[in-house]
Amino acid sequence: MNKNLKALGLMLFFAFLASAPLLAQEGTPSDSKASLYRLSIIVGGAIITLAAAAGAFCQAKAISSACEGISRNPGAAPHIRFLLLLGLILIETLVIYALLVTFIILMVKWGSYA
Numbered sequence: 480m481n482k483n484l485k486a487l488g489l490m491l492f493f494a495f496l497a498s499a500p501l502l503a504q505e506g507t508p509s510d511s512k513a514s515l516y517r518l519s520i521i522v523g524g525a526i527i528t529l530a531a532a533a534g535a536f537c538q539a540k541a542i543s544s545a546c547e548g549i550s551r552n553p554g555a556a557p558h559i560r561f562l563l564l565l566g567l568i569l570i571e572t573l574v575i576y577a578l579l580v581t582f583i584i585l586m587v588k589w590g591s592y593a
């Protein structure tokens with residue numbers, strides 16, 4: 480317990496230390512471009528976070544099921560392995576597409592077309 484509490488305290492200390500420059504910033508008038516850019520960062524982060532989490536969960540489930548299937552029927556191992564690799568490739572492709580969408584959202588020059 481003491482070791483976990485020490486690690487938590489150290490993590491909080493570094494989080495406060497990293498956020499100190501934010502407290503030193505002066506307030507600026509809010510304009511629509513800044514709010515759209517902030518929103519795009521939040522949306523982009525949410526997209527890639529959810530895609531990576533869902534991809535990792537699906538890959539773990541696919542590997543677990545493939546290992547279980549191979550252990551039950553070793554004769555079908557080549558077919559299961561092929562389908563496992565195909566499924567993992569497709570799952571990883573979806574995560575890469577989400578990363579591409581995130582980059583597109585972040586690179587748009589907000590407000591320049593209005």
